[in-house]
Amino acid sequence: MIGPVRPSAGALRPLGLDAVRITGGFWGERQERNAKASIPHAHHWLEETGWLGNFRLAATDDLVPHRRRGREFSDSEVFKLAEAMAWECARGGDVSVGELSTVVAAAQEPGGYLNTMFGRPGQQPRYSDLTWGHELYCYGHLIQAGVARLRGGVKDALATTAIRAADHVCVEFGPTGRQALCGHPGIEMALVELFRATGTARYLDQARLFVDRRGQASLPDVELGRAYFQDDVPVRERVVFAGHAVRALYLACGAVDVAVETGDDKLLAAVVRQWERTVAARTYVTGGMGSRHEGEAFGEDFELPADRAYVETCAAVASVMLCWRLLLATGEARFADLAERTLFNVVAASTSLDGRAFFYTNPLRQRVAGEVLDRSRPWPRASSGERAPWRDVSCCPTNVARTLASLGGYVATVDDGGVQVHQYAAGTVASGDIALTVATGYPWDGGVEVRVDRTSQRPWRLSLRVPAWAGEATLVTPEGTQRVTPGYAVVSRTWRSGDTVRLELPLTPRWTAPDPRIDAVRGCVAVERGPLVYCAESVDHDPATALDAVNVDRSAPLTERPLPALGRDVVALAVPASATSDPRSEATRTDEADDRDPSEPAGGVPARTTPAAGDGWPYGSISTAEAEPGNLTLVPYHLWANRGPATMRVWLPVASSTQDRR
């Protein structure tokens, strides 16, 4: 199995990149873009920023503090790119890991230590700042890159370096070593994966130690609290994910890996319980996780603001990683459902259509149009209304790159009874005697045809996931047509080559209402079509402020129409809507310059004295506001911000419940 996550136990066994090939369509195009644009782009920026150069300096002992560049976690970006390249190689791509492998290996110190930030003359000592230093976190990504090489059958310098680092960690932080842990989880799952790839049990033991050590308040009570790094509550006692979202989800991945490999059902049940409550109360309709800018963190239950949604791209990657682990462990469709939602609405949204610019945060409401970003320099902030080519903290591009390169590894599984297809992408699936071709225009088209190209003589089961959003679907088998409901549609029979099964998923656009406890979107509805969440973008409307006070009638028809500017097959939607009149004109405002009066030269007399709300105080008695009829265009959320700076909203106020005032 060439792919991420190869458990030795669990309900389902993954099929890797050697067994699943995505050959086109939505994800095939994105895999090609990733290989041709995003991976070279990331490589360019790692050179440009010096984050790769840090390793070269380290190898020649020239790495004095003032020459090192980048933040304390920049080493991990090199490792994540190496992992992306490794998966890209494994799926047959034209990319070489050799250079990165050599550069990284040369920087490793005797004994296995490897970090360009610590330990040299003039730098802080090794492991002197476990709270913020990210040393073990960086090892985690190094090891995951090494595992990708090993799974691809290549024991190169990268793999060897990763193994030496893991051995070093087991000595340094083992039962008789430092009783400490890293402020950023991630190494736990990496060590379990290395155990799986090498059979060396102490990596698993060390991972279990790290999981069990967390939640004992050994990290300091920082301003954000110990919940920030999940050190407030032991993993087994936690009831919901909290704190920094990426940290929380990476830790959960490691906990599942440990649970599966050690047969620790209680630990697995604890993570499932946390996942359930998080999905029920702390997850956006896009699948995004992490409500708060402060601490890049989960909020309280039902604290899910649209405009200030943080929804870090890396948290979405981590959520997909966790869903896949839970799916393999339990075989339950709900985990594949959330993975699909997250892939289509956050992971796909994170990258521009040219593959060279990225969102770090993925809000569901953009109040002020983004600034046009200079593509020649890194953007200093995490958030931006337009995708940025690179950032001072640029964790997301390489994380998406490794996910897309290995995406074939998240599509299908086998068990003793047959083959399960969880995600729909045009391509082929092979396992043992069985070979399948999947033909589909998903998610634009709801039909998924699976053809049996090769089969054993024995009967086996083909299971196709019916997403929860479908309500019900139609399944056409050689035996006839049937209605199927969410979960897995299972066809158990003796197959012959050429047999086909066709799943028809209903893509009628639908209105979606939020739980009334989500205060931030009360009185609003969202629109979904298949797995895609839609949004309204100001570039389709005039004036640009129309979205601020738009109202929709949730009984209105949602009409499909093409939008070639965003792609050949893209389905946009149109719906009647009305807008409350708004005296403001913010067409020229951007998120960086909105506080300067655009109508005035410096020092001039202000032309406007009350450019905002009508009577100067936005709270008043109850009366009826005027609304002008119009039309609203809705585009798939993952495609927004590809046509210049825009405001945007996923949640649309419902006319009947809009609050009126004098």
Next chain:
Amino acid sequence: MIGPVRPSAGALRPLGLDAVRITGGFWGERQERNAKASIPHAHHWLEETGWLGNFRLAATDDLVPHRRRGREFSDSEVFKLAEAMAWECARGGDVSVGELSTVVAAAQEPGGYLNTMFGRPGQQPRYSDLTWGHELYCYGHLIQAGVARLRGGVKDALATTAIRAADHVCVEFGPTGRQALCGHPGIEMALVELFRATGTARYLDQARLFVDRRGQASLPDVELGRAYFQDDVPVRERVVFAGHAVRALYLACGAVDVAVETGDDKLLAAVVRQWERTVAARTYVTGGMGSRHEGEAFGEDFELPADRAYVETCAAVASVMLCWRLLLATGEARFADLAERTLFNVVAASTSLDGRAFFYTNPLRQRVAGEVLDRSRPWPRASSGERAPWRDVSCCPTNVARTLASLGGYVATVDDGGVQVHQYAAGTVASGDIALTVATGYPWDGGVEVRVDRTSQRPWRLSLRVPAWAGEATLVTPEGTQRVTPGYAVVSRTWRSGDTVRLELPLTPRWTAPDPRIDAVRGCVAVERGPLVYCAESVDHDPATALDAVNVDRSAPLTERPLPALGRDVVALAVPASATSDPRSEATRTDEADDRDPSEPAGGVPARTTPAAGDGWPYGSISTAEAEPGNLTLVPYHLWANRGPATMRVWLPVASSTQDRR
């Protein structure tokens, strides 16, 4: 005039603590509590934390870095307490500024430099970190304390130290000095006030320099952007307050002071314009300002979430200071209206009933009951669900203390035509030949009686503010009864001793609806009575989760009832309401421990697997949820969290617009 802000020009002239005495009632009680409890409490904590001790160490040259305690701005807390004590002295209180004055003066270096954080052996050099070092900000508070002494007629060591520091700043940062500015505004208004108190023009010149220098991008482009310290846009070109709320409002105060003293009408108009849009689109119904935890900042227009409202207490203090300056400059009632709203609903809310615990943030929704705080140690975080005795960043207690001690200075003014009363508090007002007594039970009672105790023979005008919330009111004068509308009710006549005027403000509780562009509270209403905003608190309801899914009918009657637990005169309200059934039970949850399963010992089997939303996904199709009828108790917002940990909400969902789902 003994009080803050004595402009040499403008529509109105302030009356100080020598002219206005608050003798009882709402604010009188709070002034007493401030004098008896809060000021000694702050003094205790300044000793306990070593922030006062830093000055003693500095005076003896023992201040090596590892002995200094507190953050880079801790000096300012000592200065703010000194200012509070100075005003308390000035209004006749039994408090001595002598000790603080001596300790502070002894730490000043030759040449006037004074900061315990910089410049000594082993410390960073003076002015080496203007971005974050807060040196000029600290001077600002030192100078304001010195001005308070000078206005009180005392030129003591504190006043002399302040003058020497100001002289030092004028040399160091003057036209031929460093062309630089502090990351935190505040010194601008202080220098203008010192100019007013001493007549030394170069303090005013220096203040104008600092105002004009800001917005030239001389501070670095930090992660939060230059808007954080208002260095993105020049003050004259800005259209709305942005960035760190306290910084923005302090800067605006300084700009108004400079504008008034230099006759710069364009600068004044620019600040008025910024204030107007901020009030129209970036202000909470409580008057609170600053929506974001990230950067303690204003958000975009209409970005006003209830639960994550930052609403720093110090920003409310700063807003009152700004309103007062704008009122004096223009004579317009709207500035006094916002000051009143902010005083009653943020400043009053910040302090516990015993005067010894404080909110730093003042959200309009508490989702999870606060933790019971240990009163014996500072709280490490800005936010808490319960008021904290002190914090690692403890700017608010001393800021409220100086505001309450000088509150008499924000009540009334004179102009050539007579006397204006802007805020209603039981007490006396005297100016020249005129003396008045104000009798009122405001804000519990809407009647305000002004008796003329002494008067000149010439006719003069008595102006009483009619708040905008009143719609209209009744005025009873010796000539008869009339209806008056918001603004100033003016009685122009020849007065005789014993004449009375009675203003009757309508205190009928009222429903208030938000502008539809405030997404976060769509479909909700708030309740107000007079100047007070109300809220529902979980301690009055069972189960504790009742507030999560409560619905009110905005046509329902709001019934008044006493609530002696919160005070003798307190008026609570009751209203019929219904609650959507909620499967959760969070009665035992607190904001620090909510992620641990309370029903389970460590390592036990989880009893609950889906404790949150019904079907595990909080978004769905549209149907009707069940609601159970009940009653909702509403208490004045400023009194919440005085009866133990509680959840709370100001904005109440309206039944008819609540989103239902399957």
